Amino acid sequence: MKSPGGVLQGRVALITGGGRGIGKGIAIRIAEAGADVIIGDIDRDSAEQTAKELGANYERAVALQVDVTKKESIDAVVRKVLKEFSTIDILINNAGIMFRTRILDISPEEWENTLLVNLTGPFLFSQAVIPLMKKSGYGRIVNISSSAGRSVSTLGGAHYTATKAGLLGFTRAVAKEVASFGITVNAVCPGLIDTQMARDSTSKEELEMFIHSFPIKRLGLPEEIGDLVVFLSSEKASYITGASFDINAGGLMI
Numbered sequence: 538m539k540s541p542g543g544v545l546q547g548r549v550a551l552i553t554g555g556g557r558g559i560g561k562g563i564a565i566r567i568a569e570a571g572a573d574v575i576i577g578d579i580d581r582d583s584a585e586q587t588a589k590e591l592g593a594n595y596e597r598a599v600a601l602q603v604d605v606t607k608k609e610s611i612d613a614v615v616r617k618v619l620k621e622f623s624t625i626d627i628l629i630n631n632a633g634i635m636f637r638t639r640i641l642d643i644s645p646e647e648w649e650n651t652l653l654v655n656l657t658g659p660f661l662f663s664q665a666v667i668p669l670m671k672k673s674g675y676g677r678i679v680n681i682s683s684s685a686g687r688s689v690s691t692l693g694g695a696h697y698t699a700t701k702a703g704l705l706g707f708t709r710a711v712a713k714e715v716a717s718f719g720i721t722v723n724a725v726c727p728g729l730i731d732t733q734m735a736r737d738s739t740s741k742e743e744l745e746m747f748i749h750s751f752p753i754k755r756l757g758l759p760e761e762i763g764d765l766v767v768f769l770s771s772e773k774a775s776y777i778t779g780a781s782f783d784i785n786a787g788g789l790m791i
């Protein structure tokens with residue numbers, strides 16, 4: 538339930554891929570912290586369902602269909618948001634896709650598609666909202682990378698690891714450029730989180746084997762990623778930028 542005077546009270550947050558999984562967990566925690574929430578997802582039904590759940594319990598929650606790989610789609614969403622809200626204070630670049638294909642079998646199309654969603658999407662969305670954040674003098678961008686970006690993916694192929702590592706470089710470069718405008722840019726690197734992406738990509742037995750290898754012997758929950766994202770999106774994190782945060786059951790300690 539909403540906590541009156543939450544740390545994100547009065548803020549407007551947009552979460553890409555917020556219809557399900559980690560994005561939904563982040564949206565729930567951000568809404569609990571008092572922000573208005575825009576759920577941007579290519580899957581209209583899940584976005585609407587999540588927005589409905591949030592709107593019933595917290596501040597305003599709106600669902601907008603968006604394809605993060607397309608500039609026109611992002612621009613249209615930003616225009617719609619500005620009709621209803623005055624700005625976008627918080628952008629969570631969470632939408633992502635993963636394929637397990639091994640290097641010799643990755644088609645150029647699959648490579649390109651993975652880059653488009655996981656890396657071009659955060660680029661296009663950041664480019665669309667930074668001018669708004671500059672104008673208001675406050676901004677928080679949180680990019681959802683992965684343990685894959687810090688080391689190598691447990692499940693995903695070379696394209697997945699390449700995009701998640703690329704997103705960390707992108708995070709640092711943009712953080713450096715926009716810091717003087719009151720905008721911070723950070724990355725969160727989850728390990729294995731209990732979502733459809735994780736469950737669709739592996740068998741029950743394989744999942745159990747991974748869990749057994751972690752110091753904390755369970756999958757992470759989407760809302761646990763949300764807790765960290767809320768902190769990074771708040772005033773309290775104003776001295777943190779260009780950083781990457783591991784949240785992975787101790788599965789990767791570097």
Ligand SMILES: NC(=O)c1ccc[n+]([C@@H]2O[C@H](COP(=O)([O-])OP(=O)(O)OC[C@H]3O[C@@H](n4cnc5c(N)ncnc54)[C@H](O)[C@@H]3O)[C@@H](O)[C@H]2O)c1
Nearest residue numbers: 554557558559579604605631632633683727729730732734
């Ligand atoms: N689940 C894990 O174990 C795990 C671990 C590390 C990092 N991550 C990252 O976290 C993020 C979320 O993963 P998840 O497990 O919740 O995945 P998921 O597949 O359950 O959810 C992804 C969401 O993104 C949306 N999406 C996909 N393509 C899109 C596009 N082009 N435009 C807009 N929305 C689009 C989907 O519709 C879906 O709602 C991803 O970036 C993923 O790489 C996941």
